[in-house]
Every structure is written in C-alpha cells, then in structure tokens.
Amino acid sequence: AAVDMERLAEDVRAAGRPPPEPDEAARGAEQLQIVLVEGFLLLQDEPLLSLFDSALFLRVDREACLRRRLQRSTRSESEQEGCRRYFLDVVWPTYERITLPALDAATLPLSVLDGSQPAQAVAMAALRELEALAPPAAAAAAA
Numbered sequence: 001a002a003v004d005m006e007r008l009a010e011d012v013r014a015a016g017r018p019p020p021e022p023d024e025a026a027r028g029a030e031q032l033q034i035v036l037v038e039g040f041l042l043l044q045d046e047p048l049l050s051l052f053d054s055a056l057f058l059r060v061d062r063e064a065c066l067r068r069r070l071q072r073s074t075r076s077e078s079e080q081e082g083c084r085r086y087f088l089d090v091v092w093p094t095y096e097r098i099t100l101p102a103l104d105a106a107t108l109p110l111s112v113l114d115g116s117q118p119a120q121a122v123a124m125a126a127l128r129e130l131e132a133l134a135p136p137a138a139a140a141a142a143a
C-alpha cells in the first residue's frame with residue numbers, strides 16, 4: 001500500500017498522548033489537543049478511524065479536483081493527458097465507489113466543507129468546525 005496505515009495509527013496514538021510533564025500554566029487546566037491527519041483514505045480504515053473523535057472532509061467537484069491535480073506539477077502534454085485519463089478512468093470512479101460510501105457510513109462526527117471555496121474561507125470554516133467540536137470546558141479555556 002502507498003500508505004502504511006499501521007504506522008500512521010501508531011503515530012496518531014503517539015501524537016494524541018499528553019506531554020509527560022505539562023508546564024506550570026497547563027497544570028490543572030483542561031487542555032484541548034488537536035491532531036490533524038490528512039488523507040481521504042482515512043475514511044476507509046476503521047481501526048485508524050476509531051482513534052479520531054471527529055473528522056473534517058473537504059468536498060470538491062470532479063472538474064475542480066482534476067484541474068488542481070493537473071496544475072500541481074509541470075508535465076509534458078502527453079503526461080498531462082495520461083494524468084487526465086488516469087484521473088477520469090481510475091481516481092474519480094474509485095472516489096465515487098469507495099470514498100463516498102465511506103463518508104455516508106462514517107460513525108464519528110463528520111463535517112463536510114466546501115473545498116471549492118478560496119483557501120482562507122475553507123480554513124476559517126475548518127476552524128469554526130473545530131471550535132464547535134471542542135468539549136465545552138476546553139473551548140472556553142481556548143477563548
């Protein structure tokens with residue numbers, strides 16, 4: 001596999017542990033700890049998904065997704081065409097067949113954001129969602 005999901009789960013577990021000796025200011029205060037893990041394949045790995053309290057998913061339509069894929073690196077015309085065909089023949093149909101049903105079946109709190117918006121708008125929407133997902137005491141302490 002392109003991603004070692006077992007290793008990723010180990011890393012998520014390690015990142016989610018509190019530091020061994022919190023500093024003086026943090027002692028006694030409830031802390032909000034956020035671990036961000038990126039990748040649409042995460043929705044398909046139940047053991048890994050079970051480590052998360054919630055998830056954000058950026059939804060982008062097929063045309064925007066293809067355009068971004070083609071723009072992210074320089075290719076010759078024939079490479080561009082091969083990338084375009086691969087996206088249309090493999091990537092997007094796999095997304096529709098596997099990722100969309102996994103999104104529908106997700107059992108953890110899941111917020112779907114409009115990834116076609118400008119990056120700053122998506123980031124602000126993500127921050128609002130993260131604040132809404134925070135436990136009340138932690139959200140008050142973070143304010």
